[in-house]
Amino acid sequence: xxxxxxxxxxxxxxxxxxxxxxxxxxxxxARGVNSIANGAFEEALHxxxxxxxxxxxxxxxxxxxxxxxGWVESPFAMVPTSPSDxxxxxxxxxxxxxxxxxxxxxxxxxxxxxxxxxxxxxxxLGIEGPMPPLVVLPGMHGKWVRTNGVEITDVSTxxxxxxxxxxxxxxxxAKLIPTTYEPRPExxxxxxxxxxxxxALSGGVLQRIFSARSLVLFGQLTPExxxxxxxxxxxxxxxxxxxxxxxKPDAIPxxxxxxIAGRYREALGxxxxxxxxxxxxxxxxxxxxxxHLR
Numbered sequence: 001x002x003x004x005x006x007x008x009x010x011x012x013x014x015x016x017x018x019x020x021x022x023x024x025x026x027x028x029x030a031r032g033v034n035s036i037a038n039g040a041f042e043e044a045l046h047x048x049x050x051x052x053x054x055x056x057x058x059x060x061x062x063x064x065x066x067x068x069x070g071w072v073e074s075p076f077a078m079v080p081t082s083p084s085d086x087x088x089x090x091x092x093x094x095x096x097x098x099x100x101x102x103x104x105x106x107x108x109x110x111x112x113x114x115x116x117x118x119x120x121x122x123x124x125l126g127i128e129g130p131m132p133p134l135v136v137l138p139g140m141h142g143k144w145v146r147t148n149g150v151e152i153t154d155v156s157t158x159x160x161x162x163x164x165x166x167x168x169x170x171x172x173x174a175k176l177i178p179t180t181y182e183p184r185p186e187x188x189x190x191x192x193x194x195x196x197x198x199x200a201l202s203g204g205v206l207q208r209i210f211s212a213r214s215l216v217l218f219g220q221l222t223p224e225x226x227x228x229x230x231x232x233x234x235x236x237x238x239x240x241x242x243x244x245x246x247x248k249p250d251a252i253p254x255x256x257x258x259x260i261a262g263r264y265r266e267a268l269g270x271x272x273x274x275x276x277x278x279x280x281x282x283x284x285x286x287x288x289x290x291x292h293l294r
Contacts, residue, residue, distance in 0.1 A: 001055040003099070004286035005045075006119055007065035009034045013282070016052050021287025025052055033064045033071075041071035042095060053099065058293065060286055062104045063119030066091075072101070076108035076116060080151040083125055083285075087292035102293060109154055117143050117155050119282075123255055124152055126285030127278055135253050138260045140165075144242045156242060160234040161260065167230055173212045176223045187225035188263075191232025192270045196240045205237035235267040253278045 001024070002017040010032035016025035029048060036044050049059075066074040072093055077085040089105035106118035120137045124145050127135070131147040140161035146154040168174055194200060194208060201207060212230050215221035221229060243249070251274040254264045265275040 001057060002286075002290060003049060003052055003056045003059045004283060005049070005059060005061045005065075006063050006122065006282050007061055007070075008032055008063045008119055012048055014049055014052060015283040015286065016056070017283065017287055017290070019290065021284070021290055023283050026283075027052060033067075033069070039071070041065065042098070045098070056099045058100045058102055059098065060102045060104060060289070060293075062122055062282075062286070066103045066106065067118055072103045074103040074105045077105045079107060079109050079155070080148065080153045081107045081121070082151045083288040084292040086121070086125075086289050087294070090293070092294070104289065107152055107155060115155050115157050117145075117157070120145075121152060122282040122285030122289075123280050124285070125288055126281045126283065128280065128284070132253050132278070134249065135255060136264055137255050138258065138264045142238060142264075158238045158242065160238045164231055164234050167209065167212075168227055173209070173226060173230070176213065176216055177226045178223055181227060182224060184225045184228040187221070188228040188232035188266070189270055190225075191229040191234075192236035192267050193232075195233050195236025196271065204241075205234065208233055208237070231263060232267065235263060236271070239267060239271060239273075248273065250274060251276050255280050 001019070004015045004017055006013040010030070012029045012031045014027045015023050018024055027049065031044060031048060065071050072091055074091040075089050077089045086104050091103040093101040093103065095101060106116050107121045108114060108116040120143050123137060124131060124135055124147065130149040133147060135145045135147070137143040137145065142158045142160055144156045144158065145152055168177060194211065195205065209230070212221070212226050212233070216223060216226065252268055254261050254268070254275045255278070268275050
């Protein structure tokens with residue numbers, strides 16, 4: 001039996017898997033890597049999964065717990081990457097009172113500049129059936145992942161979520177945003193449209209961000225519109241950058257059911273791109289690595 005753990009900066013998610021990859025039990029908590037003080041990962045692991053350890057031979061770990069700021073740093077598997085490549089680059093440790101620990105690598109590209117992800121690759125590899133050519137994993141740092149159907153071939157990271165939070169909280173524009181929030185779908189759609197309209201203004205998102213202030217000053221946008229307008233502006237800009245220089249696809253799947261995943265789907269829809277539902281599970285991604293472990 002195996003215990004597969006996705007240990008991110010903000011969350012802990014474990015699955016008890018049979019040798020065939022069937023899920024026998026599942027456990028989640030909010031005890032992310034960032035909440036572990038003084039490097040006490042071993043103690044935290046014991047506390048989180050003690051009831052699940054019966055019959056476990058190997059614990060697989062993925063996510064930020066395997067990063068330089070985590071517990072044990074594992075290398076990156078360079079694209080193109082398959083489940084067997086993750087197993088080959090894994091780092092093994094044996095610690096008293098625990099089954100064998102297997103720290104899976106992240107995935108990276110090297111050109112034109114390095115880009116990386118740790119943990120998200122399991123959700124991609126866990127897609128049911130052939131992987132789509134392009135998949136989006138939304139979040140603070142959105143990942144646009146390309147595949148050839150069986151391998152991950154490229155990853156591009158966009159910091160739209162983090163930039164949006166900074167703009168809303170600590171910027172010149174933030175001073176105009178009311179403390180209470182009400183959804184403004186028309187403002188979101190306006191931001192998406194302006195982000196991709198090169199006939200309205202040359203350049204990119206940096207010049208467009210100031211419009212969230214100037215439009216208010218001239219009575220063309222209300223302060224209540226700013227938050228959603230900025231979100232549409234940044235997500236629209238992200239989509240435009242990700243697809244620059246290529247023919248617009250008919251569909252791009254977005255993984256997850258979070259609020260931000262819904263926003264990506266909404267922005268893609270406004271640009272005439274469908275976002276079909278696909279079945280994906282990080283547990284299934286882990287299960288595809290199991291046959292290749294040493």
